[in-house]
Amino acid sequence: MNINALSYNDGVLTLLDQTKLPHATVYRDYTDYETIARAIEEMIVRGAPAIGMTAAYGAVIGARQFTGDAHFTDYMENVIDRLWHTRPTAVNLMWALNRLKPLVRDNPAETIQRLEQAAHDIFKEDAEINRRIGEHLLEVLHDGVTLLTHCNPGALATAAYGTATAPMYLAHERGWNIKVYSDETRPRLQGALTAYELSQAGIDVTTITDSTAATLMQQGKIDAVIVGCDRIAANGDTVNKIGTMPLAICANYYNVPFYVAAPTPSFDISLADGSRIPIEERQSVEVTTLNEQALSIPDVPVYNPAFDITPHKLITGIATEHGIIKANKEAIIQLFEKKEITT
Numbered sequence: 001m002n003i004n005a006l007s008y009n010d011g012v013l014t015l016l017d018q019t020k021l022p023h024a025t026v027y028r029d030y031t032d033y034e035t036i037a038r039a040i041e042e043m044i045v046r047g048a049p050a051i052g053m054t055a056a057y058g059a060v061i062g063a064r065q066f067t068g069d070a071h072f073t074d075y076m077e078n079v080i081d082r083l084w085h086t087r088p089t090a091v092n093l094m095w096a097l098n099r100l101k102p103l104v105r106d107n108p109a110e111t112i113q114r115l116e117q118a119a120h121d122i123f124k125e126d127a128e129i130n131r132r133i134g135e136h137l138l139e140v141l142h143d144g145v146t147l148l149t150h151c152n153p154g155a156l157a158t159a160a161y162g163t164a165t166a167p168m169y170l171a172h173e174r175g176w177n178i179k180v181y182s183d184e185t186r187p188r189l190q191g192a193l194t195a196y197e198l199s200q201a202g203i204d205v206t207t208i209t210d211s212t213a214a215t216l217m218q219q220g221k222i223d224a225v226i227v228g229c230d231r232i233a234a235n236g237d238t239v240n241k242i243g244t245m246p247l248a249i250c251a252n253y254y255n256v257p258f259y260v261a262a263p264t265p266s267f268d269i270s271l272a273d274g275s276r277i278p279i280e281e282r283q284s285v286e287v288t289t290l291n292e293q294a295l296s297i298p299d300v301p302v303y304n305p306a307f308d309i310t311p312h313k314l315i316t317g318i319a320t321e322h323g324i325i326k327a328n329k330e331a332i333i334q335l336f337e338k339k340e341i342t343t
């Protein structure tokens, strides 16, 4: 895997600027938690696991910026709060910060060391989770499979293989003949990132408009749909990029298996169902322009939710690092209890 969405070295966080891809490869170095928070908000870095890891390293860098002009634990509370309130939907962000919060002590040097270790652990764990999700999904796929995915649940959104893209990379590495259709995913067109990274890896990927997916399923050309997620409620309702729910309805209608690839840090079992998951609304300019070119009539109101809620009944299975489970409360609670997963 030769795509690194983020890397950290001795107080410097380097982010691949995903707003410039696929036309330019621009890496940006950060040594300030405020600009890291803005990089998450502006989607220079994006993707649920990647923004969680970025926020974790942002807290590390925030701790390193401490100048002694305040009480350190109060200062760190403000740093974490700033990072926490960057994007509201992907629970990986809050999960990562909740993992670091208890490590803050009234000793900056000790805290920096503990936070750095925790951020590195989260990064390493995510890479392993990617691989395991991919291996579990390969158990339900076959050589010659044609898959469809939405948005970018890939290497650019994680520490390694991605989530929904993990079986695609692993299948390719094992010499399988695999074909992928990638929804372009209006309005931010993250599907172009999926096409970029899969084509770089030599995988047969085809970009389609979001509205073409239904036709491919009607023609019987899709063996399975695999998407990522930003937050899964206790009953299996799944929030992912806007346009995911219609895909699930269509897959259900045409009897196409619909899988959600989900690291356990993407679950929020404190919420009973998907209706309680905050859905980020983004600026209208994302819908009305492309590369600063006007696409629609100015001054007409725009509604731009970045995510939608897929009812758990439409999901064939949720592929976690511990295996593929049914998308229902019983299976999810059993997973968290059996694996003693901390949330």
Ligand SMILES: CSC[C@H]1O[C@H](OP(=O)(O)O)[C@H](O)[C@@H]1O
Pocket: 046, 047, 048, 049, 090, 150, 151, 152, 153, 154, 157, 158, 162, 163, 164, 190, 227, 228, 229, 230, 240, 241, 242, 306
């Ligand atoms: C494994 S990435 C999960 C998820 O995150 C993306 O959202 P965004 O590009 O707005 O950060 C998208 O919903 C992916 O499916």
